Amino acid sequence: GAVTAKAVGFEGKFDITNQRAIAHARSLSNELVTRVNKTTRENLRGIIGDAVEGNISRAETVRRIKNEVGLTPQGSLAVRNYRKQLIANGKSKSAAAAAADKYAERLLKQRAETIARTEIAQSVNIGQREFWQQMQDDQMLPPTVLRIWITANDEKVCPTCGPMDGETAPIDGVWNTAFGPVDIPNAHVSLFSPPPSCYNPARCLEKQHG
Numbered sequence: 001g002a003v004t005a006k007a008v009g010f011e012g013k014f015d016i017t018n019q020r021a022i023a024h025a026r027s028l029s030n031e032l033v034t035r036v037n038k039t040t041r042e043n044l045r046g047i048i049g050d051a052v053e054g055n056i057s058r059a060e061t062v063r064r065i066k067n068e069v070g071l072t073p074q075g076s077l078a079v080r081n082y083r084k085q086l087i088a089n090g091k092s093k094s095a096a097a098a099a100a101d102k103y104a105e106r107l108l109k110q111r112a113e114t115i116a117r118t119e120i121a122q123s124v125n126i127g128q129r130e131f132w133q134q135m136q137d138d139q140m141l142p143p144t145v146l147r148i149w150i151t152a153n154d155e156k157v158c159p160t161c162g163p164m165d166g167e168t169a170p171i172d173g174v175w176n177t178a179f180g181p182v183d184i185p186n187a188h189v190s191l192f193s194p195p196p197s198c199y200n201p202a203r204c205l206e207k208q209h210g
Contacts, residue, residue, distance in 0.1 A: 040069065044065065071104060071107055071111065082100050128207070129206075148206065
């Protein structure tokens with residue numbers, strides 16, 4: 001199966017088939033997902049692995065993640081406060097509850113989409129890096145080959161990562177950003193992880209250059 005640009009929220013930017021990415025996805029620590037039990041964590045690893053392998057669509061990935069996770073504590077508090085505010089503004093309890101349920105559903109879908117994008121992007125980047133490193137170790141890839149930082153080049157890319165689009169680094173090197181050296185353009189695996197102002201790290205990937 002192939003991890004495509006569309007699968008990670010890009011359009012026409014990145015395509016890769018890499019067994020290392022698939023293997024990494026199935027062993028993720030799911031750092032984005034807190035306060036879940038061991039079974040849920042294992043299920044999430046399986047879902048992300050299936051997505052990276054190309055066995056399920058992006059929509060199916062989000063749906064399955066949404067069925068596994070709940071709202072964050074912050075999300076739950078936001079829903080409760082929204083319901084209270086509606087009642088304070090004159091809504092009936094039943095109407096406020098219905099509106100709050102819809103709000104909770106939107107927040108839950110957003111959380112599932114964030115988990116899907118970020119975990120898939122992390123697997124692609126780490127798997128690709130391991131593949132390149134092995135090729136260099138086997139002398140199948142010239143030592144002069146570089147990596148190039150790719151952003152989605154849209155309004156969702158944060159101000160930290162935007163200027164890095166097109167910047168290069170050695171296979172085993174780092175990029176120098178305004179916040180220090182970054183190993184991989186993704187949420188969990190940079191030396192400073194993520195850069196302080198990076199609010200959407202799943203909008204960045206890397207590919208071979210030269």
